[in-house]
Amino acid sequence: YALQGCSSAARGQESEAAACQVKPANKSLGVVIRSAVWLGKGEAPSKLEHQQVNEAQESFEPLPAKVIPEPPKPDIPAEVKEDEVVIILGDRRYRIRGLAKNLSANQLKVNLLVNREAALHVDTFDLYAAKARGHYIKQAAIELGLKEAIIKADLGKVLLKCEALQEAQIRQTLEPKAQAIKLADSDRKQALALLKSPDLMPEEERVQYSAMTGQSLFYMGETNLKHKIPAIAEEEGAENASYALKLLQSEGVLTIASTGKDETSGTMVTKEYRVEGPVMLFLTTTAIDIDEELMNRCLVLTVNESREQTQAIHVMQRQQQTLEGLLQNEDRKQLIQLHHNACYVRF
Numbered sequence: 001y002a003l004q005g006c007s008s009a010a011r012g013q014e015s016e017a018a019a020c021q022v023k024p025a026n027k028s029l030g031v032v033i034r035s036a037v038w039l040g041k042g043e044a045p046s047k048l049e050h051q052q053v054n055e056a057q058e059s060f061e062p063l064p065a066k067v068i069p070e071p072p073k074p075d076i077p078a079e080v081k082e083d084e085v086v087i088i089l090g091d092r093r094y095r096i097r098g099l100a101k102n103l104s105a106n107q108l109k110v111n112l113l114v115n116r117e118a119a120l121h122v123d124t125f126d127l128y129a130a131k132a133r134g135h136y137i138k139q140a141a142i143e144l145g146l147k148e149a150i151i152k153a154d155l156g157k158v159l160l161k162c163e164a165l166q167e168a169q170i171r172q173t174l175e176p177k178a179q180a181i182k183l184a185d186s187d188r189k190q191a192l193a194l195l196k197s198p199d200l201m202p203e204e205e206r207v208q209y210s211a212m213t214g215q216s217l218f219y220m221g222e223t224n225l226k227h228k229i230p231a232i233a234e235e236e237g238a239e240n241a242s243y244a245l246k247l248l249q250s251e252g253v254l255t256i257a258s259t260g261k262d263e264t265s266g267t268m269v270t271k272e273y274r275v276e277g278p279v280m281l282f283l284t285t286t287a288i289d290i291d292e293e294l295m296n297r298c299l300v301l302t303v304n305e306s307r308e309q310t311q312a313i314h315v316m317q318r319q320q321q322t323l324e325g326l327l328q329n330e331d332r333k334q335l336i337q338l339h340h341n342a343c344y345v346r347f
Contacts, residue, residue, distance in 0.1 A: 076157050080165065087161060089154050092116050092144070096158070098124070102166055103173060110162065112136065114154075116144045127159045183341055191342040201229070211237030217244040218256040220275050231282040238283060242291060245281055249297050252277035 079086040085096040097111040106128075113122035121143040125132035137155060141148040183191065207224075208231040217225075230245070232238040238245060248254050254275040262269045281298060290300070319325045 076161055078161055078165070085162070085165060087158055089157065092146075092150075092154060094154065094158050096162060099162060099165060100169065103170060105166070105170070108159070108162055108166065112158070114140050114144065114151075116146070119144045127155075127162060187338075187341050190338055194338055194342050207231065209233070209237070212241035212245075214240040214244070215256075217241055217248065217275060218254055218258075218273050222274050223276055225279050226276045227278065229280045229282055232284075234283075234285060236285065236287070242294065246293055246297060248275065248277050248279055249281050 076087060076089070083097060083100070085099060087094040087096070093115050095113040095115075097113075099108075099110055102108055102110070108127040109125065110127060111122065111124045112127075113120060115121075121136075121140040123136050123139070125136060127133060133155060137148050137151045140146075140151045144151070207228050211234075212232065225248070244254055254277075256273050257270055258273060259268050260271050261267070283294075283298070320329070
């Protein structure tokens with residue numbers, strides 16, 4: 001077909017103009033076809049064929065845009081108790097137990113009971129397991145005398161609500177706990193004075209071991225030894241870890257590359273482990289000869305084993321059995337309590 005009395009270029013321009021002027025746009029093709037004349041060889045098509053083409057064109061309507069439904073929101077009311085959660089949906093009551101044990105986002109294993117009037121169904125399963133969920137829906141529908149679609153919709157709402165509660169629970173677990181102990185003003189002042197003491201060496205910062213293996217220090221955790229005092233009972237017990245101890249004391253950091261399994265893929269990968277200092281090393285030994293490299297990094301103190309020191313120890317032991325010695329023990333308890341109070345003071 002072609003428009004009558006027009007060149008090819010003019011016909012193209014006219015067709016384009018006609019298509020732009022006709023509203024709606026899906027009618028434009030029909031207008032152009034109806035205004036065209038037959039220029040081909042042979043007999044022109046009948047008007048019936050024209051009419052069928054026009055009707056087909058006019059009946060064409062664009063497909064509606066696909067609407068993606070939004071997932072249901074976990075905003076259903078729930079009664080949260082210490083060891084269970086209760087959700088009411090219509091005439092169905094859902095009781096969830098064991099939610100507090102799910103501290104990982106990878107599972108949601110609970111004990112779920114649903115009851116409707118005198119009928120009930122209960123089971124323990126993972127809400128993330130589709131097979132177990134389908135079995136629960138089927139059995140609950142039978143017991144409660146309802147359609148499976150109703151239980152399925154309820155279970156979806158219960159799952160989303162449990163997810164929201166679990167997320168809040170995990171976040172609360174990871175948050176640092178606030179100090180609940182309150183100190184009197186006088187105790188707080190004494191504790192602050194102790195904390196500001198330049199020669200302070202609190203016992204809480206001491207990490208004590210009987211022995212250490214050669215690789216144990218490298219896997220301690222990045223900050224587990226930071227500003228701590230590793231205390232080894234005997235120098236012989238730290239012999240295998242002497243290199244790591246000396247390096248941590250001098251360099252202030254330990255690093256090691258080791259192979260291990262990737263948690264996601266299970267393949268062997270190279271991982272880097274890091275332990276930060278600074279640390280203060282504390283060792284005791286009865287050996288006469290001490291590692292020279294270790295002596296260069298430590299202050300060596302020896303025990304006084306003289307006769308006079310032994311006599312002084314005997315005098316102190318006898319004094320502890322007197323009234324004055326008992327009073328000194330009470331002062332010692334107060335001093336320990338002062339150190340404990342210092343742990344709860346904030347600057």
